[in-house]
Amino acid sequence: xxxxxxxxxxxxxxxxxxxxxxxxxxxxxxxxxxxxxxxxxxxxxxxxxxxxxxxxxxxxxxxxxxxxxxxxxxxxxxxxxxxxxxxxxxxxxxxxxxxxxxxxxxxxxxxxxxxxxxxxxxxxxxxxxxxxxxxxxxxxxxxxxxxxxxxxxxxxxxxxxxxxxxxxxxxxxxxxxxxxxxxxxxxxxxxxxxxxxxxxxxxxxxxxxxxxxxxxxxxxxxxxxxxxxxxxxxxxxxxxxxxxxxxxxxxxxxxxxxxxxxxxxxxxxxxxxxxxxxxxxxxxxxxxxxxxxxxxxxxxxxxxxxxxxxxxxxxxxxxxxxxxxxxxxxxxxxxxxxxxxxxxxxxxxxxxxxxxxxxxx
Ligand SMILES: *Cc1c(COP(=O)(O)O)cnc(C)c1O
Numbered sequence: 001x002x003x004x005x006x007x008x009x010x011x012x013x014x015x016x017x018x019x020x021x022x023x024x025x026x027x028x029x030x031x032x033x034x035x036x037x038x039x040x041x042x043x044x045x046x047x048x049x050x051x052x053x054x055x056x057x058x059x060x061x062x063x064x065x066x067x068x069x070x071x072x073x074x075x076x077x078x079x080x081x082x083x084x085x086x087x088x089x090x091x092x093x094x095x096x097x098x099x100x101x102x103x104x105x106x107x108x109x110x111x112x113x114x115x116x117x118x119x120x121x122x123x124x125x126x127x128x129x130x131x132x133x134x135x136x137x138x139x140x141x142x143x144x145x146x147x148x149x150x151x152x153x154x155x156x157x158x159x160x161x162x163x164x165x166x167x168x169x170x171x172x173x174x175x176x177x178x179x180x181x182x183x184x185x186x187x188x189x190x191x192x193x194x195x196x197x198x199x200x201x202x203x204x205x206x207x208x209x210x211x212x213x214x215x216x217x218x219x220x221x222x223x224x225x226x227x228x229x230x231x232x233x234x235x236x237x238x239x240x241x242x243x244x245x246x247x248x249x250x251x252x253x254x255x256x257x258x259x260x261x262x263x264x265x266x267x268x269x270x271x272x273x274x275x276x277x278x279x280x281x282x283x284x285x286x287x288x289x290x291x292x293x294x295x296x297x298x299x300x301x302x303x304x305x306x307x308x309x310x311x312x313x314x315x316x317x318x319x320x321x322x323x324x325x326x327x328x329x330x331x332x333x334x335x336x337x338x339x340x341x342x343x344x345x346x347x348x349x350x351x352x353x354x355x356x357x358x359x360x361x
Pocket of ligand 1: 090091093116162163190192219222227231232
C-alpha cells in the first residue's frame with residue numbers, strides 16, 4: 001500500500017513556462033526570450049524596485065500578517081473597505097484558500113475544460129471533485145455550466161478573460177448567468193488580466209461583491225510585473241473574507257511583495273506603458289499572423305492562442321532551439337496550439353521570424 005494519498009498520486013503536476021536560465025543552460029544558448037508565462041516584458045515598475053531596495057533591511061522581521069497598508073491602499077483604489085480584501089502568495093494561493101474555506105468533502109466545483117489548470121489541480125489536491133465543461137467556440141459556455149450545477153455544487157471558477165484562449169464572458173452573458181443561480185453557490189471570477197481589457201462589454205464585477213455570492217481574484221503578476229514576488233488578492237464581502245483569512249498561512253505574503261505592490265499601485269505611468277506595449281504588440285502580431293494565413297483567437301489579454309496546424313510540442317521544441325520560449329498547449333489537449341505572450345517590439349519580431357522558420361522548414 002502506498003504511503004502517499006491517492007489524490008496526490010493521481011494529480012498531474014502543473015507544468016510551468018520554461019525558465020530562461022534553464023533554456024540557456026540546457027541548450028547552450030545566449031540570447032533567450034521568454035514569451036510563455038504572460039509576464040510583463042517591460043520588467044517591473046521602477047517605483048516597486050525602489051520600494052524593495054528600501055525595505056531590504058527589514059527582512060529579519062516577519063511581514064505584517066494583516067497587510068494593513070496594502071489593504072488600505074486597495075480599498076481606496078476600488079472604493080471598498082480594507083476588510084473586503086484577502087492577500088495571497090499569488091492568486092494561486094487564494095484558489096486554494098477559497099476551496100479550503102468553502103467546499104465540504106462531498107461538494108463539487110465546476111469550471112471549463114480549457115481554462116487555468118490550477119483550478120483542477122488544487123481541487124484534486126484538496127480531494128474535491130471538479131467538473132469541467134467544454135468551451136463553446138473557445139469561450140466559457142455559461143449555459144452549459146448552469147445545466148451542470150447540482151445540489152452539491154459549491155463553487156464555479158470563471159477565468160475572465162480566459163487563459164489560455166484570451167476570450168471573455170460579456171456583461172450580458174454574465175447577467176444572464178447570475179439570474180436564477182442557487183443561493184448557496186459561490187462564483188469566483190478570476191480577473192488576472194483585467195488591466196489589458198479594451199472592450200466595452202466586459203462585466204463590471206465589483207458591483208456584485210456586497211450583494212451576490214461573488215469573489216474576485218486579481219494579481220500583481222501580470223500587468224504589474226511582480227510575478228517573481230508572488231502576490232495577488234481576493235475581493236470578497238466581509239462574511240467571506242473573514243473566514244478566508246483563517247484558511248491561509250499567517251505570513252503568506254512577504255514584506256518585499258507587500259511594499260512593491262503598494263508602490264506599483266501608484267505607478268500609473270508604468271501601467272500605461274505596459275498597456276500600450278501590449279496593444280501595439282498585439283496589432284503587430286495579428287497582422288503578421290494574418291499575412292501568414294495562420295489562425296489565432298483575438299485576445300483581450302496579453303497573450304494569443306495560435307493554431308499552428310502542427311504538433312504543438314514539436315513547434316515549442318523547435319522554437320526553443322532558436323531561443324524563443326512559448327507555451328505548447330498539449331497539457332490542455334489543444335494539440336496544434338501554442339500560446340504566446342505579447343512581448344516588446346523586438347521580441348515579437350523575433351517570435352515571428354522564428355515561427356516562420358519552424359513552420360516552413
Ligand atoms: C497567471 C494567472 C493567475 C495567477 O497568478 P499568480 O501569479 O498566482 O497571482 C491566476 N489566474 C489566471 C487565469 C492566470 O492566468
